[in-house]
Amino acid sequence: MVDDDxxxxxxxxxxxxxxxxxxxxxxxxxxxxxxxxxxxxxALVLDVQMPELDGxxxxxALRALGNEIPICVLSARDTVNDRIAGLExxxxxxxxxxxxxxxxxxxxxxxxxxxxxxxxxxxTMTVGPLTIDTARRLVxxxxxxxxxxxxxxxxxxxxxxxxxxxxxxxxLLELVWGYDFDVDTNVADVFISYLRRKLERDGxxxxxxxxxxxGYVLRDEP
Amino acid sequence: xxVPRFLRSASLRTRVAIASAAAxxxxxxxxxxxxxxxxxxxxxxxxxxxxxxxxDASMYxxxxxxxxxxxxxxxxxxxxxxxxxxxxxxLPPLPLGTATVEVNGVEYRVRTITVxxxxxxxxxxxxxxxxVLLNRARIxxxxxxxxxxxxxxxxxxWLLAGPAIRPLRRLTExxxxxxxxxxxxxxxxxxxxxxxxxEAMTEMLSRLAAAQQATxxxxxxxxxxxxxxxxxxxxxxxxxxxDLDTLRIHDLPAEERAEVVQDLSRAQRRVxxxxxxxxxxxxxxxxQAEDRELIDVTDMLDRVARENMRxxxxxxxxxxxxxxxxxxxxxxxxxxxxxxxVRNAVTHAHATQIVLxxxxxxxxxxxxxxxxxxxxxxxxxxxxLGRFSRGSNAAPGGSGLGLALVAQQAALHGGRIELSNxxxxxxxxxxxxxxxxxxxxxxx
Numbered sequence: 001m002v003d004d005d006x007x008x009x010x011x012x013x014x015x016x017x018x019x020x021x022x023x024x025x026x027x028x029x030x031x032x033x034x035x036x037x038x039x040x041x042x043a044l045v046l047d048v049q050m051p052e053l054d055g056x057x058x059x060x061a062l063r064a065l066g067n068e069i070p071i072c073v074l075s076a077r078d079t080v081n082d083r084i085a086g087l088e089x090x091x092x093x094x095x096x097x098x099x100x101x102x103x104x105x106x107x108x109x110x111x112x113x114x115x116x117x118x119x120x121x122x123x124t125m126t127v128g129p130l131t132i133d134t135a136r137r138l139v140x141x142x143x144x145x146x147x148x149x150x151x152x153x154x155x156x157x158x159x160x161x162x163x164x165x166x167x168x169x170x171x172l173l174e175l176v177w178g179y180d181f182d183v184d185t186n187v188a189d190v191f192i193s194y195l196r197r198k199l200e201r202d203g204x205x206x207x208x209x210x211x212x213x214x215g216y217v218l219r220d221e222p
Numbered sequence: 223x224x225v226p227r228f229l230r231s232a233s234l235r236t237r238v239a240i241a242s243a244a245a246x247x248x249x250x251x252x253x254x255x256x257x258x259x260x261x262x263x264x265x266x267x268x269x270x271x272x273x274x275x276x277x278d279a280s281m282y283x284x285x286x287x288x289x290x291x292x293x294x295x296x297x298x299x300x301x302x303x304x305x306x307x308x309x310x311x312x313l314p315p316l317p318l319g320t321a322t323v324e325v326n327g328v329e330y331r332v333r334t335i336t337v338x339x340x341x342x343x344x345x346x347x348x349x350x351x352x353x354v355l356l357n358r359a360r361i362x363x364x365x366x367x368x369x370x371x372x373x374x375x376x377x378x379x380w381l382l383a384g385p386a387i388r389p390l391r392r393l394t395e396x397x398x399x400x401x402x403x404x405x406x407x408x409x410x411x412x413x414x415x416x417x418x419x420x421e422a423m424t425e426m427l428s429r430l431a432a433a434q435q436a437t438x439x440x441x442x443x444x445x446x447x448x449x450x451x452x453x454x455x456x457x458x459x460x461x462x463x464x465d466l467d468t469l470r471i472h473d474l475p476a477e478e479r480a481e482v483v484q485d486l487s488r489a490q491r492r493v494x495x496x497x498x499x500x501x502x503x504x505x506x507x508x509x510q511a512e513d514r515e516l517i518d519v520t521d522m523l524d525r526v527a528r529e530n531m532r533x534x535x536x537x538x539x540x541x542x543x544x545x546x547x548x549x550x551x552x553x554x555x556x557x558x559x560x561x562x563x564v565r566n567a568v569t570h571a572h573a574t575q576i577v578l579x580x581x582x583x584x585x586x587x588x589x590x591x592x593x594x595x596x597x598x599x600x601x602x603x604x605x606x607l608g609r610f611s612r613g614s615n616a617a618p619g620g621s622g623l624g625l626a627l628v629a630q631q632a633a634l635h636g637g638r639i640e641l642s643n644x645x646x647x648x649x650x651x652x653x654x655x656x657x658x659x660x661x662x663x664x665x666x
Binding site: 008098 | 463472489
């Protein structure tokens with residue numbers, strides 16, 4: 001649990017402890033990176049706005065080091081947009097301050113479950129210009145490699161496995177994040193927008209389509 | 223090199239004067255030439271007529287060829303007025319001297335003289351006098367010439383005034399084009415009035431632009447401030463929410479429960495402190511010059527010391543002369559500034575001894591707050607003065623606005639706040655205030 005504010009750090013860490021987690025706290029990004037390199041942790045709750053090394057930098061550093069620990073960032077922004085700091089760098093989910101402690105606990109449990117059994121079939125899927133190599137976790141568009149974060153890859157893999165099938169947001173949250181409970185978040189839409197931005201670069205045609213009022217579908221033709 | 227103004231460009235008045243003078247000279251010149259020609263012709267005609275009369279009189283004294291051309295001579299007896307002799311048409315009897323008379327519808331200029339032969343005669347000699355120039359028949363012609371002259375003068379004036387006021391027209395065009403993509407006023411040269419107007423407009427435009435920039439800046443500052451304030455309030459609320467959820471979800475033992483409740487009330491106080499400080503910042507921003515009062519600094523320091531010692535645990539000494547005098551300022555704001563400095567020393571630096579010193583210099587009053595607390599790292603001496611910034615060793619629960627309020631009050635009072643390492647081992651805060659009775663100009 002990383003936050004520069006002592007009150008938030010104490011209260012959230014105490015809440016998590018009472019919910020059955022073994023919690024270590026850090027006040028700065030540097031301290032968090034040191035803690036994570038010294039001992040193994042299962043999940044990270046990270047404040048985005050911190051002096052010096054901020055949350056985004058911590059996520060970027062961890063992912064660059066190949067650390068795939070599930071990360072939930074705490075964002076102070078209250079605007080609804082798809083540019084949640086930290087998610088693009090590779091965080092898995094976000095909560096806006098102030099948040100419901102029960103919500104954080106439920107999401108952490110789900111992310112931990114997901115992380116422990118990431119058992120997708122190892123083969124290669126092709127949809128239109130898209131090639132997904134699940135064994136090596138690589139994605140190619142027209143033969144060119146596209147770098148995706150872990151969560152982006154998982155989302156694309158789920159969509160590809162169900163190519164042509166419309167998946168609701170709820171179903172995506174369940175399949176990709178393991179949220180098999182009622183959850184109020186637009187994290188799936190945010191990640192869809194990230195995926196589109198990366199896959200449609202250079203004016204490539206859209207492969208992830210929105211089915212209004214229902215959800216998303218991956219298919220070649222419009 | 224600067225050329226004197228009057229040399230650089232003529233005034234519009236001068237230009238118009240020159241233009242009208244040019245028009246008038248042209249008309250006068252043309253008219254003079256015309257008149258000279260007409261007058262010369264007239265002179266020649268008159269001379270011809272005189273020659274005709276002389277020839278008639280000397281060559282053919284007895285013949286009357288043309289009654290209108292010849293010289294009329296009528297002689298009358300002085301005594302009875304009888305016509306003695308006559309040549310040409312008869313002239314009426316006239317007194318001695320010269321007169322103009324009409325005979326047979328033609329005007330004659332007649333001179334009447336006395337001739338002393340044959341017992342006294344009065345002789346009148348007349349020649350035609352109808353003028354070539356001064357003739358009723360010519361009135362329409364002269365009127366027409368006058369009208370044409372006026373028209374020519376008007377036309378010339380119009381033509382010549384065009385260039386004279388061109389700079390003004392250019393200025394108008396510039397002004398019309400203004401604002402579409404430029405805020406700069408192109409320079410207009412040539413006419414002093416236009417230059418003055420152009421300069422005045424340029425000045426006005428830059429004033430407007432500056433005002434607009436100031437508005438944009440303060441709007442931006444207000445937006446940033448609102449975002450910061452929201453973030454600052456959200457932080458303790460996040461802690462409170464987590465604590466409330468903990469209490470709600472889990473059945474905690476009494477001891478832990480008490481701890482959570484204590485944290486909750488501290489976070490609540492923090493929210494309150496932030497809201498209070500925000501209100502104080504806002505009222506500092508809205509401080510009016512007419513609300514200023516004379517403040518007795520020594521008295522104020524005594525009161526701050528007394529009230530902060532009431533809670534115990536700290537000794538505060540005031541070192542200020544009784545005759546330090548008063549300064550003009552906002553009493554509430556200044557009191558708040560000194561109070562914040564003292565409370566920071568107690569709360570965040572855990573000081574047990576504080577010395578408040580006040581000194582008056584020529585134009586300034588300096589209030590120094592020294593403490594023996596744990597001080598502040600030197601690199602933070604400047605940063606902690608910013609809004610929502612806290613010292614790295616600050617006690618939890620602060621609003622992050624205390625020193626920003628001090629800085630605001632210092633600026634309002636025409637001075638500043640400086641932090642440094644103090645002689646008592648802790649921090650020294652030096653608050654400088656202006657003693658001028660005039661309210662300081664807007665420092666931001």
